[in-house]
Amino acid sequence: MSKAKKVLEEAMESNILEIDLVDKSISLFEELPGILEMTHITRLTLSHNKIQTVPPGLANLTNLEILNFSNNQIGELPLSLSSMPKLRILNLSMNRLYNLPRGFGAFPVLEVLDLSYNNLSEKTLPGNFFMMATLRALYLADNDFEYLSSDIRNLKQLQILVLRENDLIELPREIGELSRLRELHIQGNRLTILPPELGNLDMTSNKSVFKFEGNEWVNPIKKQLELGLSHLVEFLKSEQYRILHNRYLTNKPQIPPPCVDKAKKISRIR
Numbered sequence: 001m002s003k004a005k006k007v008l009e010e011a012m013e014s015n016i017l018e019i020d021l022v023d024k025s026i027s028l029f030e031e032l033p034g035i036l037e038m039t040h041i042t043r044l045t046l047s048h049n050k051i052q053t054v055p056p057g058l059a060n061l062t063n064l065e066i067l068n069f070s071n072n073q074i075g076e077l078p079l080s081l082s083s084m085p086k087l088r089i090l091n092l093s094m095n096r097l098y099n100l101p102r103g104f105g106a107f108p109v110l111e112v113l114d115l116s117y118n119n120l121s122e123k124t125l126p127g128n129f130f131m132m133a134t135l136r137a138l139y140l141a142d143n144d145f146e147y148l149s150s151d152i153r154n155l156k157q158l159q160i161l162v163l164r165e166n167d168l169i170e171l172p173r174e175i176g177e178l179s180r181l182r183e184l185h186i187q188g189n190r191l192t193i194l195p196p197e198l199g200n201l202d203m204t205s206n207k208s209v210f211k212f213e214g215n216e217w218v219n220p221i222k223k224q225l226e227l228g229l230s231h232l233v234e235f236l237k238s239e240q241y242r243i244l245h246n247r248y249l250t251n252k253p254q255i256p257p258p259c260v261d262k263a264k265k266i267s268r269i270r
Helices: 003-014 056-060 079-083 150-154 173-177 196-200 219-227 229-237 239-250 262-269
Strands: 018-020 043-045 066-068 089-091 112-114 137-139 160-162 183-185 209-211
Touching: 003 018, 056 079, 150 173, 173 196, 196 229, 196 239, 219 229, 229 239
Parallel strands: 018 043, 043 066, 066 089, 089 112, 112 137, 137 160, 160 183, 183 209
Antiparallel strands: none
């Protein structure tokens, strides 16, 4: 009997709520008999396996609150996934996702979404992606984003936004409307300027985190960063910077080349 089947049998006998199947060499859900009927479970961890396909029937687990598929080989997700009524935390990091299914942003209560280390971009997100009103943390690190939609303004509850190691060329002004944002990670991109509206956010308190290293900032921003983060924030709020920013938008600085060879990403993390 495989280790995975043994875990499932014990879970069925004990009627436990949390199932841990980390690093069990699972490739197919067919290796997990009965799991799609375990509608009582609240947590399912399948990280560090070799799963390529997620069955639509997974949505039958209507009491599931936490689902972890980190570090698998998933290239496609079922439409039904976003219909899970109680799912609060979804980890799909370190997979092979090039796109997301239509309607993916329909999760009713999702709070944490981790899509780090995939192959997503602004061109492959569904139209309702930024409509997850309950989202508190969004991890999009190590993907292929060059731009971020202005629709990000809809994530009113967002506190953590991680965009490091993409190909971001600019950030939308609407990011300044995320009044609850306390962590912003934009290091390792192709950014040269910042929207003045970023100065609206509380990025200098003891509870805030702002990571910006590894970008090719224009000299005025670079100089302020050398003085300290608080200097940068005040500079972004100034009329002087608004004038400079408008000038940069008219005569854009030279955009740096992509930071890394994204084609090598999968081999780099496995």
